[in-house]
Amino acid sequence: MRPENYEAIKQPPSNEFELNFGPNHPGIEGNYAFRVKLNGDEVLSARADAGYLHRGFEKLMEGRLWIQNIALVPRICVPDPVPMEVCYSLAIEELCGLEIPERAQWLRVMQLEMSRLAAHLFAFGGHAATTGMYTPMFWGVADRDLILDRFEELTGGRVYSIYNIPGGVRRDMPDGFLDRLGALLDYLDSRLPDYDSLFFRNQVFIRRARDVGAMTQEQALKWGVTGPNLRATGLAFDVRRDDPYLAYEKIDFDVVTQPGGDALSRNLVRRAELKQSIRILRQVIKHLPSVKGAVRCPIPNPLAWNVPAGETYTRVESSKGELAYYVVSNGGDKPYRVHVRGPSSMHAVQVLEKLAVGSRLEDIAQIMFSLDACPPEVDR
Amino acid sequence: MSDISYKDKGSILGPFKSLSFFSRKPVTEPFEPRIAADNYRGFHVNDWDVCIGCSTCQKVCDNAAITMIKIPGLPDDPVMGIRNERPAIDYGRCCWCGLCVDICPTSSISLTQEYVHTCRENELDSYFILPDPNGMHNKLFPKGWSKTGDADLVDLERQPMAEMEPQSRSDNFDEIVDGFTKQQAIIEASRCVQCGMCHDSCPTNMHAPEYIRAIWEGDAEEAVRQMYRTNPFSHVCGRVCTHRCETACSIGRRGDPVAIRWLKRYAMDAVSDERVREIAAEGKADFVSGKKIAIIGSGPAGLTTAFDLAKNGHAVTVYEALHKPGGMTRYGIPEYRLPYDRLDADIDVIKSVGVRIECNVRIGSDITMEQLRQDFDAVVVAIGLQQGRSTRIPGSDHEQVRASVDLLRMITAGESFDVPESVVVIGGGNVAMDIARSLARMQKSQYGKVAVTVSALEDFDHFLADPEEVKEAREEGVVILDSRGPKECVIDKNGKLEGLTTLGVISIFDDDGRFAPSYDEVDEQLHHGGMVIESIGQMSDISLFGEELTEELEWNRGRLQADEDGVTSVSWLWSAGDMVHGPDVVHAVADGHRVAASIETYLNEGSSNNE
Amino acid sequence: MSKELNLWLDDLLKDIKIIQFKRKNSRRVRIDIAPEALPALLELLQGRASYVHLSAISCVDWIEENEFELVYHVWSYETNSLVSAHTRISREPGVYLSVYDLYTPAAFFERDIHEMFGVYFEGSPDMEKFILTEWNGPPPMRKDFDSEAFVNQTFNWEEYHPQWLKDIEAEGGGITTRPEDVR
Structure with a gap:
């Protein structure tokens, strides 16, 4: 809502009052807002207010050639753009019956895990900032930048890599890339104890985050929670393992769970997933050189590419949870309909509204970051 | 290291570990922009010498960021497939995805490692740039994202065309090329980037991008409709056109050009003759003008x-001296390249819109020009070039020294002649190939072996005939010698033709570029042959005009003088086709349209003057 | 266990006459079902076959058939498979039943579809505007809303006219094809 349209909130003669939390607030991820009803600093209810980031991606996609959308989809989630590209590409590949080369599959896994690492670093850094700890945020963002360096080298772009294309990836990796990636992994590995002592095993954080925004596994399932947030309630589910795509079936990794269902658990899951992603990337580095061949299967001229009529619901595991694309083609050169199911469309709206009730005002930011909610996935 | 347990109580001392960072060297980022990665997607550069202005980048741009700018002074040559346009990019829209780079047919455009641009509010214009080789700020930055083999979005390989093997085709006149299947045609059509270079280069400006698109969409009828906008000889052109479109095709810059000619052929073959007639008749006037036009010659220009x-x-009447209409397309092109029934199909379409064709009528003797002038509102001479030129070398007046056009005409008409067991052809153009390959077929079926020698003036690097003609002729057993100039037709003492002697060519043109071949007199060869065929060019038989009209008309070095629109120096007479312009089908078609438009204007002016 | 459940479900669904059942692969099932039977199907899938996770509700505007297609993607954590239940409702008036009582996440998707397509879900807890709070036009995801035309009518494009372009125009050149000409 534009500021000039804000209603003056009439305060009742009691401790109850309403507050606009966001859209421009350091405790909010992206441009997003809550209207919070408070009794003192206890939250009585919270209502999500979106629309500040709406660019109409789904509508835009209907007006562009199939291939042109590869430059658009990563913008739906800034911190973790690669799953968007991959998911969209997988959907088209399924509709067209394209078999992507094995090397492209491994290259995609590599990017997906690099992107997950970057997103998790961002997420825990952000969470730390909401609890007043800025050093972990700087560390998280600075180390994410090193991953972006590798993205830049691999794809030519730092944030929106636009590297995946229906049929595979757009380029093979540069010479020596895996060595430099390996060096980065060694560095990140060595950083994990630093993060632990500074943040994850910091008593200030643990006491601050425990029991904040807690949900049970039953609640999580009922509310449609997915990804690390679901695993933080003790359910070992991961699309990569349980609905596998690309080369994940050939990769060894653990689906990490934590029992608490609260902000602490969610962060600890992410912390463990940092390690799992590094583990996956090490396997990629080991395996990728032995996979020779093309990085893209032949695809039609992008200007004259009719995707056969059909529909597909394609899912991947993004750093935030279950990401799905429902893509419908009517046989034309543009998508007939693309529906993006971002994990945050649950986490940032209903789940957050529910978890906020009964918490304290200063915890809303913490809950939001612990859910790793990404508003553009809601707004689209 | 195991994962942290949820029960872990943590430590308040842990964060003090960060104190050890005090001793570390701080990370300092320089003020200068960081050097970007090797394939960074920064600002564009465009090599103007390579860019052809095809605007494919504009079509793939997902942000509508590219505007085409016409730049005077740059080469602009439709025949070569070059436009003097270059892409300009709006950096308020561009997202540096690099699709323009990956699809660029020429690979002229690429992204650089430069990525910093800023300006004051009143300098927003600086976000609209015209990429050139020097980069956005005239600072030479290394290239970043540029074309690589694995990233090319242009399909450089043509769909293979199935054709008869040399051994099965070399003794008959069956059509060699099979034509595309529907699947092949759609795939081949999908390679097109719709740049329109083909349209610009085509003498009759066929709407090739439109019909290729229609074929890709599976709508062959629409493709035929697009063809008939400009070309009533689509069956013929789909088989034997010199396809300047393919020479200009932007995909051909780095790969095989789109097989535009074969696509045309596919669409024509895919639609029934009856349906083609209906499509061709669309837009026909629903009135009768009352004007009468006579056309002499039923070749592509006339028809x-x-x-x-x-x-x-x-009301149009076409007079044809020979038995059947079609002119050189029938009597000049061998059947293995153009089956007669396809030519008949084209002519049937033309007849179906109301054209009357009268064969076996020779103007000049059966009907005089004067009669035509009296009976018709306008007369068009489109008689083509039907007399072979002679080398006039010694011995060339021997009866076994023949002109290629005469023989080709006889072959089509089914007139018999003694096929020589060995033959020498003088000339290196497509007509020389046609007669050589036709005779090779006849030799093969009569004698079981081929003995045809072609001696051409040009060397293979500057050969006149199409490369595929040369290749196929060789496959059929024809021997082709380059850089040989004819010296003498050797006749033995019994008066029998023994063969042709040739000399090695030193140069063909003199310093002023005039045709004046010089020969190496030492390098002399004798090629045995019971027949020598001259195939060095044709000219018109202009006897039809009669003395009086010949006097009245203006001439230019033996050719009838006519302007672009075929207007001669006599008001009621037009001329069209090979006799005034260059010899190929599609030029003749283009000529035909121009002449028709000119006559239309003339008739309209005439009627308005009368009112 | 999970395999047996899958087989049981396949058999069961194949027997029901009002639906079309298609197994796409081991983890994807497509069901086409009449709108009046869909809630019962979802109840069956959730209550008897462990499809507890409503992954998404997608809406497709088939304007030529004057229909909206609603697709309910439900996932089972036990059998690791996804059922996509397709149903079609008339575009006018575009009213359907909410499945919020079965699946809590439906509230978001139904609200979103209501806002973007104008489909009203009876029984949904919240049909208020969410993203397009200040939008009074037609539901924008409908095929008959042309967003590009709206943008062109509403906003002014930045018209650039830099010096290099003026120089080229002075020589007789200039803009030949604008990007909007080829869209």
Whole structure:
């Protein structure tokens, strides 16, 4: 809502009052807002207010050639753009019956895990900032930048890599890339104890985050929670393992769970997933050189590419949870309909509204970051 | 290291570990922009010498960021497929995805490692740039994202065309090329980037991008409709056109050009003759103008003129001296390249819009020009070039020294002649190939072996005949010698032709570029042959005009003088086709349209003057 | 266990006459079902076959058939498979039943579809505007809403006219094809 349209909130003669939390607030991820009803600093209810980031991606996609959308989809989630590209590409590949080369599959896994690492670093850094700890945020963002360096080298772009294309990836990796990636992994590995002592095993954080925004596994399932947030309630589910795509079936990794269902658990899951992603990337580095061949299967001229009529619901595991694309083609050169199911469309709206009730005002930011909610996935 | 347990109580001392960072060297980022990665997607550069202005980048741009700018002074040559346009990019829209780079047919455009640009509020214009080789700020940055083999979005390989093997085709006149299947045609059509270079280069400006698109969409009828906008000889052109479109095709810059000619052929073959006639008749005038036009010669130029004028409601009569209409397309092109039934199909379409064709009528003897002038509102001479030129070398007046056009005509007409067991052809053009390959077929079926020698003046690097003609002729057993100049037709003492002697060519043109071949007198060879065929060019038989009219008309070095629109120095007479312009089908068609338009204007002016 | 459940479900669904059942692969099932039977199907899938996770509700505007297609993607954590239940409702008036009582996440998707397509879900807890709070036009995801035309009518494009372009125009050149000409 534009500021000039804000209603003056009439305060009742009691401790109850309403507050606009966001859209421009350091405790909010992206441009997003809550209207919070408070009794003192206890939250009585919270209502999500979106629309500040709406660019109409789904509508835009209907007006562009199939291939042109590869430059658009990563913008739906800034911190973790690669799953968007991959998911969209997988959907088209399924509709067209394209078999992507094995090397492209491994290259995609590599990017997906690099992107997950970057997103998790961002997420825990952000969470730390909401609890007043800025050093972990700087560390998280600075180390994410090193991953972006590798993205830049691999794809030519730092944030929106636009590297995946229906049929595979757009380029093979540069010479020596895996060595430099390996060096980065060694560095990140060595950083994990630093993060632990500074943040994850910091008593200030643990006491601050425990029991904040807690949900049970039953609640999580009922509310449609997915990804690390679901695993933080003790359910070992991961699309990569349980609905596998690309080369994940050939990769060894653990689906990490934590029992608490609260902000602490969610962060600890992410912390463990940092390690799992590094583990996956090490396997990629080991395996990728032995996979020779093309990085893209032949695809039609992008200007004259009719995707056969059909529909597909394609899912991947993004750093935030279950990401799905429902893509419908009517046989034309543009998508007939693309529906993006971002994990945050649950986490940032209903789940957050529910978890906020009964918490304290200063915890809303913490809950939001612990859910790793990404508003553009809601707004689209 | 195991994962942290949820029960872990943590430590308040842990964060003090960060104190150890005090001793570390701080990370300092320089003020200068960081050097970007090797394939960074920064600002564009465009190599103007390579760019052809095809605007494919504009079509793939997902942000509508590219505007095409016409730049005077740059080469602009439709025949070569070059436009003097270059892409300009709006950096308020561009997202540096690099699709323009990956699809660029020429690979002229690429992204650089430069990525910093800023300006004051009143300098927003600086976000609209015209990429050139020097980069956005005239600072040479290394290239970043540029074309690589694995990233090319242009399909450089043509769909293979199935054709008869040399051994099975070399003793008959069956059509060699099979034509595309529907699947192949759609795939081949999908390679097109719709740049329109083909349209610009085509003498009759066929709407090739439109019909290729229609074929890709599986709508062959629409493709035929697009063809008939400009070409009533689509069956013929789909087989034997010199396809300047493919020479200009932007995909051909780095790969095989789109097989535009074969696609045309596919669409024509895919639609029934009856349906083609219906499509061709669309837009025909629903009135009768009352004007009468006579056209002499039923080749592509004459019949195209007739087609256009008949569609406009005029009564058109075409006079043909030979048995069947078609002119050189019938009597000059061998059947293995153009089956007669396809030519007949084209002519049937033309007849179906109301053109009357009268064969076996020779103007000049059966009907005089004067009669035509009296009976018709306008007369078009489109008689083509039907007399072979002679080398006039010693011995060339021997009866076994023949002209290629005469023999080709006899072969089509089914007139018998003694096929020589060995033959020498003088000339290196497509007509020389046609007669050589036709005779090779006849030798093969009569004697079981081929003995045809072609001696051409040009060397293989500057050969006149199409490369595929040369290749196929060789496959069929024809021997082709380059850089040989004819010296003498050798006749033995019994008066029998023994063969042809040739000399090695030193140069063909003199310093002023005039045709004046010089020969190496030492390098002399004798090629045995019971027949020598001259195939060095044709000229028109202009006897039809009669003395009086010949006097009245203006001439230019033996050719009838006519302007672009075929207007001669006599007001009621037009001329079209090979006799005034260059010899190929598609030029003749283009000529036909121009002449028809000119006559249309003339008739309209005439009627308005009368009112 | 999970395999047996899958087989049981396949058999069961194949027997029901009002639906079309298609197994796409081991983890994807497509069901086409009449709108009046869909809630019962979802109840069956959730209550008897462990499809507890409503992954998404997608809406497709088939304007030529004057229909909206609603697709309910439900996932089972036990059998690791996804059922996509397709149903079609008339575009006018575009009213359907909410499945919020079965699946809590439906509230978001139904609200979103209501806002973007104008489909009203009876029984949904919240049909208020969410993203397009200040939008009074037609539901924008409908095929008959042309967003590009709206943008062109509403906003002014930045018209650039830099010096290099003026120089080229002075020589007789200039803009030949604008990007909007080829869209």
